[in-house]
Amino acid sequence: MTTETAKHTPGPWKAIPCLPAANGLGCAQTINDTQGNPVAGVSGASLHRPLGVPEANACLIASAPEIKTQRDMMADALDAIAHADVQPGHAEYLSKSRICDLARAALAAE
Numbered sequence: 001m002t003t004e005t006a007k008h009t010p011g012p013w014k015a016i017p018c019l020p021a022a023n024g025l026g027c028a029q030t031i032n033d034t035q036g037n038p039v040a041g042v043s044g045a046s047l048h049r050p051l052g053v054p055e056a057n058a059c060l061i062a063s064a065p066e067i068k069t070q071r072d073m074m075a076d077a078l079d080a081i082a083h084a085d086v087q088p089g090h091a092e093y094l095s096k097s098r099i100c101d102l103a104r105a106a107l108a109a110e
Contacts, residue, residue, distance in 0.1 A: 009039050011065025015058035029058040074106045 016030045029042040042058045081099055 008065065008068070009033050009037075011069075013039055013062040013065055015055065015062040018054060029054045031058055031062045070107055074103060077102060077106050 010033070013031050013033060016032055018029045030038045031040040031042070033039050040058075040061050042054045042061065078099075081102075
């Protein structure tokens with residue numbers, strides 16, 4: 001038996017402005033790939049959902065490919081640090097606070 005790894009639709013993704021929902025309540029927001037194909041949808045059809053929530057959710061979903069890229073960069077950086085054979089006192093030794101600074105910088109990179 002073979003196991004296949006699920007793949008996501010390549011980014012970037014874009015949140016499309018809210019369109020009126022079919023039921024007339026709220027709106028339905030779509031997230032499309034670079035060719036305009038829908039990747040996901042967010043329903044705004046709730047009388048209890050504050051204004052702007054569907055749009056915010058769609059923007060969060062649309063950022064998933066970039067978040068994955070940054071997560072992968074972070075994992076690679078931490079893997080390199082974890083496998084570095086450097087002892088305290090060596091010029092290349094990184095303190096825990098320096099590792100945290102590098103991790104924060106990697107997450108902030110665009």
